[in-house]
Amino acid sequence: MSKYKICVYAICKNEEQFVERWMDSVSEADIVIVTDTGSTDSTVDKLREKGATVYIEEIKPWRFDVARNIALNHIPEDVDICVSTDLDEVFETGWRQKLEAVWTPDCTRARYLFTWNYHEDGTPNKQFTMEKVHRRKGFRWVHPVHEVLEYRGTDKDHSVWVSGMVLNHYPDLSKPRHQYLPLLELSAQENPDDDRGVFWLGREYMYYEKYNESISTLKKYLDMPTAVWDEERCAAMRFIAKCYEKTGNLQESKMWLYKAIAECPHIREPYVNMAQLGYLEKNWPLVNLMTNEALKINNKTGSYLLEPTSWDYTLYDLAAISNYRLGLYKRSYEYGKKACEMSPSDDRLKNNLSLISFKAEENER
Template sequence: MNKYKICVYAICKNEEQFVDRWMNVVTEADIVIVTDTGSTDSTVKKLLNRGAIVYKEKIQPWRFDVARNIAMNHIPEDVDICVSNDLDEVFEAGWRQKLEKAWNPNCTRARYLFTWSYHEDGSPNKQFPMEKIHSRKGFNWIHPVHEILAYNGTAKENTIWIPEIILNHYPDLSKPRSQYLSLLELSAKENPDDDRGVFWLGREYMYYKKYYASISTLKKYLNMPTATWAEERCAAMRFIARDYENIGSLHEARMWLYKAIAECHYVREPYLDMAQLGYLESDWPLVKLMTNEALKINTRTESYLLEISSWDYTLYDLAAISNYRLGLYEKSYKYAAKACEMSPENERLKNNLYLISLKVK
């Protein structure tokens, strides 16, 4: 017998291809409520046919926080646990039983594992905690984009961790993200003291190749008194380095990467970025040093800032190339073999391994 009344709620637009896969799992809940924000395909019809309750809402100007708050307001008052879940996200079956087993009446929120990316064989690669399961009262969504669930209840917040619950993300890569930049600019304007929003805006400028805007915004972030998370500060420094590299200032790029390493020496990403910069400059001792230091790090932080290239074949590939250039052929072969092992279908890596083998006595 179920102990709690659980509602899954979502927003959507033109996601007909995801409906059946999504509904197959979320129907473990007592109620599934979807707020459609303007679908022109068969999304609404398919959701209704599968038993979801659908509300149609027009949100202008568009903001993700407004859309999600409207969706939340459609949840009945007698619901105990609310589960915010997009249609391109799929819980592993049995999530409800795991949630009810861990939840108690004093809980306000639950954290669980979110799978962002996958290995070639389909197994999870990049995972980090997500926390969009919450009690019915005391929450609202804030920020126009990269919205977060903020607690405003009267009792002390009580968050539980349920690693057995896994939510897998299968994004629709065809959807444009053109609205993100303007919404991030709006978010930074509305919340000038929110360091995370300023960081995301600086990163988005980098994605849009607005390198000077990215540099100034990320430097602003680094000077904010609340910007204290070392891994995120390291990422900001790495992004500044990429900006400088893209405008041709390689000396500035190198300086910022040294700062990034000093800021957070226990993640691989700044070492990899420095190795790649050394590769561009044919600085093989630097590449060798940086790949060696990076490969000493064997523990992933599993934060959202983790970059998969730091944990795939890339470091071994660069180590093989740098050792080869320095005449250290046996070491080069060892690294090249490992790179091939990690990416066995990569023809360039296989060809490199063969060429290196010719130098090994």
């Protein structure tokens, strides 16, 4: 017999291709409630056929927090645990049992593992902690985009880790993200003291190739007294460096990457970015040094800021190239071999390894 009454809730629009898979993954819940925000396909009919309770709401102007709060308001008051997901996300089987095993009446929310993307063979690549499971009362969604749950209850906010509870993300990459930038600008206007919102806005400017705006916004973030998380500060410095690189100022880019390394020396990302900059400059000693330092780091932090290129073949590829250019052919071969093992279908890596092998054999004669 279940300990708690659990409701899965979501917002959606035109996601008929995900309905069956999603409903199967959330079938362990007692109730499934979906707020549709204007589908023109068969999303609503398919959800109802599979047993979901669906409400249709028009939200103008569009904001993600408003949509999710409307969805939250549709959940019955007697629900104990609310589980927020999107239709392009899939829980691994057994999630409910794992959640109920650690949830207690004094819990306010739960943390679990979220898979953002995957390697070519389908195994998880980028994973980090997610926290969208919460008590029915005392929570509201805030921020127009990149919305988060804000606890407004009177009890102490008590989060619990759910070991083995995994939510996997299989996004529709064809969906545009053009609405994100204006919503992030709105979020920064509404919440000028929220460092995370300023950081996300600066990052979005970089994505849109608005490099000067990105630099000024991220520098503003770094000056905020609440911006104290070293890994996020490091990311801001790395993004500033990327913007300077894109505008042709490699000297300023390098300076900001040194700052990023000093800010957070225990993660691979700033070393990888410096190695990539060294590659552009054909500074092979720098590439060699940075790849060596990065490869000394063997543990991922679990942060959403993890860059997959820090943990794939990239470091070994750069190490192979730099050692080759420095005349260290035997070491170059070992790194090149490792890169090929990590990405066996990459013809460039295989061709490079063949060239390195020939040079190493020639050098030994």
